[in-house]
Amino acid sequence: MRTMIVIGAGLSGLMGALALAEAGLRPLVLAKGQGATHWTAGTIDVWGADERSPREALQALGESRPRHPYALIGAHAVENAIARFRALTEVARYPYVGGLDRNVLLPTAAGALRPVALLPVTMAAGDVRLGGEVLIAGFHELRDFYPPFIAANLAAQGIAARGIYLTTPPAFRRHEYTTVTFAHMFDDPTFRSDIGRQLRAHRGDATRIGLPAILGLRDPLGAVAHLQHESGAQVFEIPTLPPSVPGIRLFALFQHAIEQHGGRLQIGSEVNHGDGQNRLLTTIWSEAAARQQEHRVERALLATGGVAGGGIRTDHTGIVRETALDLPVRAPANRADWFAPRFLDPHGHAVYTAGVATDARLRPLGADDEVVYDNVAVAGATLAGTDTVRERSRSGVSLATGWAAGRILAGLVS
Amino acid sequence: MTIIPADHIEHSLEQSLDHCIKCNICTAACPVSAVTDRFPGPKYVGPQAQRFRHERQPSPDESVDYCSGCRVCNEVCPTGVRIAELNARARARLVAERGIPLRNRLISRSGLVGRLGAGPHAPLANALLGFKPLRAVIERTLGIAREAPLPGFSRYTFRSWFGRRRAPQTSNGAPKGQVVYFHGCAANYYEPWIGRAVVAVLEHNGFEVLLPDQRCCGLPLLSNGDFAAARRAHEDNVGFLAPYALRNIPIVGASTSCTLTLKEEAPELLGMQSDAVRAVAQQTFDIFEFLRMLHERGELRTDFRSIERTLPYHAPCQLRAHRIGRPALDVLELVPGLRLVETHASCCGIAGTYGLKVEKYRISMDVGAPLFETVRRSGADMALCDSETCRWQISHGAGVIARHPIEILAEAYGVVT
């Protein structure tokens, strides 16, 4: 019987489960479906709201925003999480580069430049500081990547860029492609050779070539190396719309590590109720065929992903709920305050700051700041107080609070 | 206790399409669309196409026929769209409009086929079905792929064995309770030893095993769109089983397909809501789900011999659709020396009767290829899997024996089957 429960299999749940598994506690991860790993770029954005480095921002948040998730767990905890994450990716032979001292500016699939703290090495040659002419190459059949548009926007920002389309070799033609279908093709050396040759032919003066983030699921480093060799230029991936191949890679390496240490993932089981007494959560129920599955709980990590993940739900009357355990939620008082009139308002939309408030041990708090459950830790986007998408801190907060929550529940942090 | 928050109550399965946020995770996970572009993916044929379907207008569908019904889409969907059910209903609608081919009528009647083949004449039946030229003819005329893995009929049925045997082998005096065994077509007509293992394990744990009348659960009928016949099958089974369910006697099965059908597929797809149907659903358990429950209550016997083996275990799609985790792994973890390694393959490809069809056989083998590869690379001479059609497909594709995990458990208990 597994009684160390992690609710949610996004980045925060996976980090938490890893911490619990490594502590020998055999966690059970219950998730309704796949998490936001499969939707998002696969980079770790620690802080991108302003021009400060992540390190500077982390130091300052402790004072200026004491209830920010980073402040609750402390800058040190964030660094620990990042160190553990980097080590994990190294072992999985999919290393991440970067750090807290300065953000790397990477081109997006729209041709904007976005700041990230950690990125897989397959994206590293996209760093705008590297200069030189960039060739952006895509496929007509991949409907979520348009090299001419990307290159035009980069050029408008003073970056020498050109966009071209490659030809899918006849043996690989089909009616429909997703990013994942392409990733499987890039796992095939024959395909890669063909593409590499095309890249060389188009390369011209370009020193770097940006492709969509589809460069293999099985061996992305090998794929990039092969393409670099064939094309004679540095090759990098540019993340695009879901399904996210880099995200799927991340999930796979987490799953492997968690299971290696005795943890178990149960995808497709939605936690929809919890019961407890005396400030202890004792039982949770997950949805199953014909009846709920009951789980006795010793400790639980709530990592349900906020509004995007389904952990926070709203309705037409303005009610905001936490969906797994029905914990108290802090949210804007009125529906009228939820949204700004401009979609791209830099302050974002207040409804997304809704979530569960916690203390420094990530224990959920009620309306008067009283602890609801001692044996529960909340992590990731279900935490109240800030809109991590606008801040460009979402994956950083998930990573750091997930790790901290797991360590706290494992009794390794006081 | 079951508390379901208000906003999870669906008006009907179709309304669940409203949860779709177009993220395409299901399409990325779909094992069929990964290998063939005749199938555009679950998002397309499920919640997306559903907005274009109209009960009183002709069906605009075609590609939904290539959905195998594996339900991986449901498993990975983060918002709870009942994609597999949407697809199943759309397929049934196509069938209602265009009719069911003879082949599909035939292969979906497992009970009938089993009755015809199993028995003393089984060796003849098996020889005929193994005769390549005859299979070639069958492929050309009926459309059943000549290489498709058809199971071998048994010389005796499980029921006949159960009926003939001497007194049950319950240990230690009075039984702890009664359990109904729903054997399904596979255990009855093809693999009676699995039924014997189930009975042995239950009796070892002090249960009296009851064997009421029962017939095919109807899943192949549901998958092939013959909803009318599936309804009749389920009504009959509920008639047989409800008297036990209403007395809180658990109904246990070792076929994850049969138990899923009783728990959910039949009631939901056919819209059957009566008290009797619900009672049967709520009292149905997968065998390892039941044994795990016993263990959680401290009632499972753990007098296992050690089995020093490392074996690949494939969790069938139909087990994952129960949403109960990996009960076989949870229970077999208790057997000293035994190490099961989950394959993490998404689907073996057979998907019930899907892989038997000539136009789908290749797709089915391509879907299963990663699984076969994993099993072969493990170097083991045996693989474990809770679903019968998957076992036959795994043997066919990976060239190893495939057993039901209950057989290993019986072995660990040292019970005679």
Next chain:
Amino acid sequence: MRTFTTDVLVIGGGATGAGALRDLVLRGIRCALVEKGDLTHGTTGRYHGLLHSGGRYVVKDPQSAEECARENEVLRKIMPHCIEETGGLFVVTPADDEAYADRFVDACRRTGVWVEEIPVREALHREPLLNPRIKRAFAVRDGAADSFLATHANTDDARRYGAQVLTYHRVVGLERVGDRIIGALCEDLRSGETVRVHASFIINATGAWAGKIAAMAGLRINVVPGKGTMIAMNHRIVNTVVNRCKMPADGDIIVPIHTVAVLGTTDIPVPDPDVYDITPEEVHQILEEGECLVPGVSRMRALRAWAGVRPLYKEQDAGSDRDIPRTYKLLDHETRNGVAGMVSIVGGKWTTYRLMAEHTVDLVAQRLGVTTPCRTADLKIEPSHDGAASAPHQSARSQFAILASPFYMLGHRLAEVEADDSYGELICECELVTRAHLEAAIRSEGTANLDDLRRDTRLGMGPCQGGFCTYRAAAIWHELRNGTDRASGVPPATALLRHFLQERWKGVTPTLWGDQLRQERLDELNYLETLAVDRLPDAGHVAIEQKRDYVVEEVV
């Protein structure tokens, strides 16, 4: 400055203007049409799509009911591909007065509106989500119409016969010499050029804007813009038009149109047809009223809310705006105001557009001495096969009966994609818009931004509200239309992308909660996190027009 001469200038590219243009050209009259935005930019493109049986007005406004009943049949005959035969139901809910039902039936008989009482059981069988406690049910011949397709069908046909259609041409002045109007002055919003049109006659078919246009000639028309707000639900919760059987009021109808069900509507006078917003009270009211028809509707997924302004003509002092007759009014300024050369056509329903156009053109033809009779009631309008607003092609694959029907059927786009195996080509996956369809629309001259594309193809009108397709469409626009803004070097498509995101946002926020909020958050992950569109270079120079904030492409 550009000048051209025509016999009749139609101002207004909605249903009535387009209908009048076609009628004129079929009578051999040289004509042109100017419209300040995209076709159907005004009220025609913003209503729920109801093809009236007339049932709604039988008691309150019998003349309007009669007109609707007759024209309903005419439109089915001449443009079946724009019409879905949904049928309609009038139901007496527990909140409604049963006595009205008998008045309703009598009035139907008297006005020629076909009606048949059906057992409640049958109504519930047909529409399982209807309130199980309804007391009586009546079937009528309501239908659902694609007003965009219909308007384009009219203008495309008119162009085939030589008429000119000039969109993004805003009338800035009318040329009046003494007591005669002799032409109009327009601004070509794309090039910035002034265009002067000499015309013997002007038809003011600008609906809610009729007063503004008439004022340019010193004429006063009392048009009361009546705002009607509607909510689109994510899928067709009903497949029949469902009405409350009662005196017409707010929120008493649900119209299935294409892939959504529209809940409507309200009726609030606004002083300016270009300035209005959607209030939470309206949204609340529509959902509340909707609960009477479909219990639980307020917990279903709503996609967005929008409003159109009705061109209600107020002759004498009526009580509330609901009391203003819905029938149309042809204002002959020569006899009314002593000013020749212009007529204004106001009021009316979309269902009667053809009739309105006929009466208008009858008068104009008479003044011009043209005796050719009107043929628009008999001549079928062929579906356009070129351009973006094309009808489903008749497929030889007999298994898709949908494609063979002359009427619109919900499944037609799906059947087309299935027949062509073109699912790999889908750009807007929600609404099944293929790349070929989108490219044709982008290339079409009338398209000036992504919102025009939306009207043309239904891009962004499904559950994700542009979450995925906005990016794709902008990038494809860039490839086809090319170019960069000369001043900033930024591709116009970048500004169009941001503009469309904002346009979609404006409409979703009034009804944003539950599943749709989750969708929007995923859309934020796409646009802010993955694509970082807020960090795209600013185009700087964009043409902001009036209060609509639409972006006009720079002519190269």
